[in-house]
Amino acid sequence: MKWYENAIFYHIYPLGLCGCPFENDGTTSQNHFAQLNEWTNHVEKLGCNAIYIGPLFESVTHGYDTTDYKMVDRRLGKNENFKEYVKNCHNKGIRVIVDGVFNHVGRKFFAFEDLKQNRENSRYKDWFCNVNFYNNNEYNDGFSYDNWGGYNVLVKLNQRNPEVKNFIFDVIRFWVQEFDIDGIRLDAADVLDHDFMCEMRNVANTVKEDFWLMGEVIHGDYSQWANDQTLHSVTNYELHKALYSGHNDHNYFEIAHSIQRSLTINGNRRLYTFVDNHDVERIATKLTNKANLIPVHILYYGLPGIPSIYYGSEFGIEGKKEQHSDASLRPALNLSDYKNAYTDNPLTSLICKLGAIHKQFPEFVEGRYEQLYLTNRQFAYGRILNDSAIIVAVNNDENPSEFWVRMPIDATQAVDLLQADISEPSIDELEALEAEQKEALLNKGYTLLEALKENCSSLQTSITAFENALNQKEVSSAIAEQKQLQEVTEKLATQLEQTTLSLEAPKPTISANTQVRIENGQLVVKLEANSGAMIRITK
Numbered sequence: 001m002k003w004y005e006n007a008i009f010y011h012i013y014p015l016g017l018c019g020c021p022f023e024n025d026g027t028t029s030q031n032h033f034a035q036l037n038e039w040t041n042h043v044e045k046l047g048c049n050a051i052y053i054g055p056l057f058e059s060v061t062h063g064y065d066t067t068d069y070k071m072v073d074r075r076l077g078k079n080e081n082f083k084e085y086v087k088n089c090h091n092k093g094i095r096v097i098v099d100g101v102f103n104h105v106g107r108k109f110f111a112f113e114d115l116k117q118n119r120e121n122s123r124y125k126d127w128f129c130n131v132n133f134y135n136n137n138e139y140n141d142g143f144s145y146d147n148w149g150g151y152n153v154l155v156k157l158n159q160r161n162p163e164v165k166n167f168i169f170d171v172i173r174f175w176v177q178e179f180d181i182d183g184i185r186l187d188a189a190d191v192l193d194h195d196f197m198c199e200m201r202n203v204a205n206t207v208k209e210d211f212w213l214m215g216e217v218i219h220g221d222y223s224q225w226a227n228d229q230t231l232h233s234v235t236n237y238e239l240h241k242a243l244y245s246g247h248n249d250h251n252y253f254e255i256a257h258s259i260q261r262s263l264t265i266n267g268n269r270r271l272y273t274f275v276d277n278h279d280v281e282r283i284a285t286k287l288t289n290k291a292n293l294i295p296v297h298i299l300y301y302g303l304p305g306i307p308s309i310y311y312g313s314e315f316g317i318e319g320k321k322e323q324h325s326d327a328s329l330r331p332a333l334n335l336s337d338y339k340n341a342y343t344d345n346p347l348t349s350l351i352c353k354l355g356a357i358h359k360q361f362p363e364f365v366e367g368r369y370e371q372l373y374l375t376n377r378q379f380a381y382g383r384i385l386n387d388s389a390i391i392v393a394v395n396n397d398e399n400p401s402e403f404w405v406r407m408p409i410d411a412t413q414a415v416d417l418l419q420a421d422i423s424e425p426s427i428d429e430l431e432a433l434e435a436e437q438k439e440a441l442l443n444k445g446y447t448l449l450e451a452l453k454e455n456c457s458s459l460q461t462s463i464t465a466f467e468n469a470l471n472q473k474e475v476s477s478a479i480a481e482q483k484q485l486q487e488v489t490e491k492l493a494t495q496l497e498q499t500t501l502s503l504e505a506p507k508p509t510i511s512a513n514t515q516v517r518i519e520n521g522q523l524v525v526k527l528e529a530n531s532g533a534m535i536r537i538t539k
Contacts, residue, residue, distance in 0.1 A: 003050075003095055004183065004212045004232065005270060006365050008355055009308035010048040012036065013278040014056065015063050016330025017311055020075040024060050031077040033085040038335055039311075040092055045342065046314060047355015051089060052185055054099025056082065062326070063099070064187065065106030065153055069171040070178075079178065086179050097183035097212060098175065102168050103192055104147065104154040107139070112155050116141055127164050129156045148188060159196035168196075169203045176207045189215025189225060189234065197230045214272050222262070226269050236271035236305060238262065243275055243300055244283060247292040247396050252379035256371060259303060259381075263369060273305035275313065278330050282310075282319035290316070291530035293347050295394035298418070298532035301354040302383060302392035304369050309351060316347045350418075357417050357534060363390045373405045380525065382408045387539050390417070393525045394532035405523040411537035414523060416515045418534050448495065455492045462488050 014020075017039075018032040036053075043051060055063030058071040072082045086096050105112060111124035115131070119142065125131050128145050135144035137152050148154040157164050175181050184204075186192065197215070204211045215225050217234040226234045242258035245251070262271065275283040275296060284290060293316060301307050312319075312331065315338050319329040341348040358364050367383035372391060374380075378401055380393040389409050395401045462485040469478035516535050517524050527533060 001365070002210045002212075004210070004306065006359075007050040007095065007306050008046075008048045008358060009050045009052050009272070009306065010043045010046065011274070011277060011308050011310045012039070012051060012053045013063075013311065013330045014053055014076055015073065016278070016327075017333055018076065019332030020073075022061055022327075024058075024073070024075055026074070028074045029077060031081045032075075033077050033081040036085060037088050040089055040094060042335060043094060044092060046309060046351055047359055048309065049093060049359070050095040050097065050182075052097050052099075052308065054185065055101055055187070056098050057101060060106050060108055064101050064104075065108075066101050066104075067106050067108040067110075069168075070174055083179050086181060090180065095182040097185055097214070098181050099187055100172070100184035101187045102157065102159070102171075103188040104156050107153055107155060109155070115143075119143065126161050127158055129158050148191070159193035165196060165199060169200065172200070172203055173207055176211070180208075182208070182210075183212030183214065186213060186215040186231065189231065190217040190220065194224075194230065197225070201230055221265060222271060223266050223269065226266060226271065233270055233272050233306060235277075236262065236273045239271075239273055239300070239303075239305075240275060240280070243296055244286040247296055248286075248288045250376050250396055252374060252376060252394075252396065255299070256374050256379060256381075259369070260371065263304065268304075271305045272308060273300055273303060274308040274310065275300065276310050276319075277308075278310065279326065281321050281329065282313055282317060284313065284316045285318040285320050289398075289530065291398075292396055294350060294530055295396055295532045297347070297350060297354060298534065299379070299392060299394045301358060302364060302381070302390065302534060304383075307358070314348050314351045315341055315345060353418060354534075361390060361417070361536065363388060363536075370408050372408065373403060375403075377401070378403050378527075380405045384408045389537050391523060391525075391535045391537060392532065393527060393535065395527040396530060398529050400526070400528050402524065402526040404519075405525055407518070407521065407523050407537060409537065409539070411518060411523075411539055413539075414516045414518050414535050414537045416533045416535050418532070419515050451495055452492070455488060455495065459485070459488045459492060 014032065014036060018035055020029065020032065056072050056076070057063070057066040058068035058073050059065050060067060063073065072079050076082070089096050111127045114124050115122040115128065120133060130146045131143055132145070133143045136142055137144050139152065145152075146156040148156055159165065172184065186197070189197070192215075201213060204213050212233070213231045214233045215231045215235070217225050218237050222234050222236070225231050239258050239262065242255045246255040276286075283296060284293060287293060287296070312333050317331070319331065322328055338345070338348070342352060343349065363383040363385045367385035367389070370382045370384060372380045372382050373393070377397040378393070378395050380391055382389045382391045387409065389407070389411070391405060391407075393405060462481060466478065466481040466485050469481050515526055515533060518537070523535065523537065525533060525535065
């Protein structure tokens, strides 16, 4: 399995989190990656095993007006500081992907500076789209050009220009070789040239094993971008919208429809799922009833996809989008202010448990999705894998609810993982278990060895008899000996197949609870107001 198929992301907007000045004055700041290193322990506690951090390229303001692709923004620190940060993350088993801002650059980008100075004679005039020297703009450049989003501060790159493509691909190779990053989130992927992205995929396939490309796509058929030829994944904005509006409107039908539509269009392609990010209002702000933070997170953590938490949202902080500014969505945070959140904040505690459960149970990664129960205010779906299934059930009503859910497999046992005490074995227990397993394995191996010796002796006898029959031209004897030889080899193969020597990883202990029960072949679920459950059923 590739690392990103089992990933839970923690999304960091570093210029905001670290409280960097909005304007880059050209002076190198302190090493803010030392501050970010402190957050990696927090990321681990949440159960996340990957970090999406960006933008990081040297820029003028918010990070998306790039001036130097091979330099970490000096407001955050130096290149060697980020290199050490990635190394620290990798040592903790955390993957790192960065923002790839390749659709546009800032006005201080070297090629655009040359265009302003040399105009028609600039060797870089074809690096940008629709440069028109008969027009002008608000900067009085004496020419116009295509931009992103109507902002001339963001100059659109010509991704069909071979020089531009090679320049960007060299940037990707540089970031892998210099910093050992594990992937790239492509900013504004929905307006990037399709052939450019396909060529980038070929580059990604060669720079590092399992290098991941994920694109920012807002609307449309996501399969046009997320496929075997283009990107590995894209942002699931459709689900993001359904998650908050479906809860605000008491309309689980909207969410169920969005899920089913995505699965129909995208198949088993794992999309990047989220409830908020650096461009949209915080989920705690968008929900009219903050109590629905609980069912929202339970619901989307269990869905097919790659879940992500935006920094600070695990604490339930709010952030409202303001006109001409996203600063309120990207605040500076001090982790020490939330040191008690793991025990005192119900949302933080829940997200920690969701991360642990997601990591421990393969149903969430490999299990197929099946809708099991649906009303406006209650919803249940299953993730089914072989002889087990996890049923995710949520209630957005302001009152408790009990409902009967069809089970996707025949089961006799049910436990709500969110209410259960899921405890990992202690170090002493692991060592004792390992010693016990090793002794049993050795005894099993010796038994197999004796059986193999006996059968190998019979095999050698049969081989000799078969060889003699052939040499003496005794056809009937050769046929008989060949059958005998076949019986011996089949017996030997069966013994090897039935005796597997392996050390099994210890499984967590799960205590029972009384929130769910199986009755008359159905699962009876009792949920409090604005809550949810993750119920594992087994035979």
